[in-house]
Structure formats: structure tokens, C-alpha cells
Amino acid sequence: MAERGINATSVSEIAAEAELANGTFYLYFKDKSEIVAAVCQAVTLAMHNEMSSMRLSLEGASARVSFGTQQFIEIAAAEPTWGRLLMSAFTEFEAIKDDISRYMRLDVALGVEQGCFTEPVDEFVIDTLLAILRAGVRSRLDGASTVVGARAAEYHLRVLGMSAEDAHRVRLETDKVVERQANK
């Protein structure tokens, strides 16, 4: 599915791979989209694990948001096959939203507590941040440079209420950390 695309992978193929008949597939998944969601959940979990230790080492919530955003985009770009799969699942399935936003929510809430974000943590801010993240990943997969990750990170901070200058400063500071992570 990751290699040939979602549409090019038929349910019959999946069933055959599992040595089951076509119809049996539907006993385990409501429809084709549900298995895609399940795969994406695993992918996002792996992505979060890959960056969690470094993310948690950052004290400031704004730095965490900045780092998380850039890193998510870079990881997705480093594995375009999975990145693309994730993108196609992003809008089609509600379920995936929760998985991707889980850590984002925590960081944003922390930022409000720390006083660096003025925006309340509700469904709509999260949706907005996710939308920006998605735009960043898409752009990066389409060939844009690493700069889009940095910009997406700054946009996140701006939406959360930080001034353009502060957002820029925070993002510059996380660049070292992003660099360090890239060399791992």
C-alpha cells in the first residue's frame, strides 16, 4: 500500500496476502479506508517515538511546538512513501487526526500554562495547526526545501498568539536541536 499507493492496492490483494477470501476482509475492517487508518496510526506512532526523547528534552512549550512541527515534516519527507500515505489519509479519515494531534495538544496546553500562548486549546486551534502541518508536509513532499518546515513552525507559533518576531526567535533556537536530531 505504501509502495504502490492506496488506490492501486485492492482489497482482494490484501485478503489474498492474509490467505483469506475477499469477503472475509470485511469482518475485520468496516471498509478499505479503515485499514488505511490503522496503518497510518502505526506510522504516526513510529514518527512520534522517533522524536519524543528530543522533544521532551526541551523546556519551553513554544520550542516543543516548533521542534515537533519541523521534525514531523522532515521525517515525513525522509520517508516519502509513508509521508504520502499519511497525507492521503489526513483529510479522508477523522481517526488519524487524533493520533497526530495527541502530542501537539499537550505542548499547546503547556504553552498556555507557561504563558507563551494566548490562544485557548480547543478543537478549532488544533484543527488549524493540523491544517498548517498538512500544508507543510505536502509542500515538502512536492519538492520544497526544508525552509517550509521552519515556516510552518513559525506559523504555528503565530496562530497561537506569539508575535512574528518572537516566533522567529524561538524557531531559530530550535534549529540547533533539529540539526542534532537530523544527525542521529
Added chain:
Amino acid sequence: MAERGINATSVSEIAAEAELANGTFYLYFKDKSEIVAAVCQAVTLAMHNEMSSMRLSLEGASARVSFGTQQFIEIAAAEPTWGRLLMSAFTEFEAIKDDISRYMRLDVALGVEQGCFTEPVDEFVIDTLLAILRAGVRSRLDGASTVVGARAAEYHLRVLGMSAEDAHRVRLETDKVVERQANK
């Protein structure tokens, strides 16, 4: 298609309505998605026309962006059938992006000229603004109040480099105009 949904409308039905055979459909559209894009293009054009006179009466680019964003969301919410159609087309088809962003581009460029926006007008800002707009429409269609329109407008201005306070001020000022448009 608007009434029963995209998926519930089969190509054969469309062809039958046009009094043509199934296969003939594909002489006019590459695939089903292409006719959806064409329909959406017409819808967005109608939406822009509906608000263009009021939008152009605003002098400041930031006010135009704020008004345009809120108004787009409200129009889409007022005609949920078309709004939903638009949303499903939004991510699936590149073509629709250009139609929706056409006027946004002009307003943002004007804002840079007027000095109220610091962000360069490139593909990625536009993608980001569109992503936020989309999140707003979706949220509104899912039952959120008119507040999401206002918030989406402020987020737009923040991403474009305005401080949270300035963005808020501009948005409050456009509220009267939005009100006036709603009563038309």
C-alpha cells in the same frame, strides 16, 4: 451531486442525464473527479461574485482578507450542500485551489504593498491560508458557531505577520461589514 453527495452520484447517472452512454462521459472528463472540479469552479465563482462588491469597497488589505475569509465561511455554511461539495473537492483536486485563492492572492499582495503584512506572497503562504480557510469551513459545517469564521480571519492575519492584537482589531472593524452583508 450536490444533493446526494459525490459518491452517491454515479457516472452512469450523469451520462444518462446527459442522454449519452456511460463511456461517452470520458470523452468530456478525464475521470469522475474532473467533473467535480468543474462544478466546484462554478460554485466558487458564484461565491466570489456574491461578495466582491463589498470586499472591494474596503480600503485596507487586512480588512479585505478578514472580510473575505469570514464571508467565504459564512456563504459555505449558508449553503451546506455546496459547502460540503467544495470541501471534498478541496484536497482532492489541485485545480480548485487556484479558483479559491485567486482573490486571496490579490488581497495579500496589496497588504504587502500597504505594509500591513510582512510575509512574502508565495505558494506556501497561500497554501497555509487555504488550509486554515478549509479548517474553518469544515468546522462551521460541523456545527460550530460563526465565531470560527472570525477566528479563521484572525489566524489569517497572524500568519501574514500581524500581531494578535492588531489582527483582533482589524477583525472587529470588519464585523460591521460582515453584518451588513448578511442582511443583504
Added chain:
DNA sequence: TCCAAAAATGAGAGGTATCGCATAATGAGA
């Protein structure tokens, strides 16, 4: 050994997109 529940099956209904072929429209030259 029996049998109800659980698991699996595959035919079939309805969909999308393709393709080779048939027919209609066009327009340049005699």
C-alpha cells in the same frame, strides 16, 4: 459426540474507467 456461536466463503450487485469499433460532422479540392 453434539451443537451453537464464530469465522470464513464466494457469488453477485453496482460502481469506475478503458478500448476497439461505428457513425456523424467537417471542410478542402475537383
Added chain:
DNA sequence: TCTCATTATGCGATACCTCTCATTTTTGGA
């Protein structure tokens, strides 16, 4: 005005797909 090659338009059988459902097979506790 007629002819006819060329191009545009239309057709429907076909391959392959998704999802449903009546039916059959398997399983494991009594």
C-alpha cells in the same frame, strides 16, 4: 455542388474494483 479523407463524437462490452449477504465451515465447551 459533390466527394471523400479526416476528425470528432458516441457506443457498449469488458476488466477490474468495492462491499453485501446468504450460506458453509470451523471451533471448542458441555
